[in-house]
Amino acid sequence: GDSVTQMEGPVTLSEEAFLTINCTYTATGYPSLFWYVQYPGEGLQLLLKATKADDKGSNKGFEATYRKETTSFHLEKGSVQVSDSAVYFCALSDLNTGNQFYFGTGTSLTVIP
């Protein structure tokens, strides 16, 4: 069945460092891919999404490219800030599996000044 595997955390970076959080997926069809962010004490919010191969989603300096050949959707940011400290979830939605929404386990990021 469909699933999402993402890099385990926690990740700790210094401010202005480069961030990569790896995400790979397994899907029977052609899923849409998402990154969600959860700040402390809050619900999940969409960070970015991509709906087809080679699409690049971007928001707030974060980017991720839908790579069908490697079944990946890695999250990157060139220069992280303290305010980026949160838990990041990779997710997919696949029409072939009845509109289910699959989340990865989440990666906790802490950015220190």
Added chain:
Amino acid sequence: DAGVIQSPRHEVTEMGQEVTLRCKPISGHNSLFWYRQTMMRGLELLIYFNNNVPIDDSGMPEDRFSAKMPNASFSTLKIQPSEPRDSAVYFCASRRSYNEKLFFGSGTQLSVL
């Protein structure tokens, strides 16, 4: 748009008591999801509805858990009887169609003593 509204925000109860969590999805959204989040297991899908009909409840832990969606604007998740291991944050989320993003509520923090 008020977003997905969950109540209560916090619930503290004693083992054996019945707990009812409530969710109002965004108007016009036809899919609703209930998730449970814990440190140990991350984000788990409990059940989801399409057009008020339960599609997949395989994530519901056991018969103590039940969910209903009597109409397009309201859903409940009930635990009867509650146990300490049910302590978690319960999120409700909704979306308009399969390739669109999920909107999350702020969650209900449940503590069963």
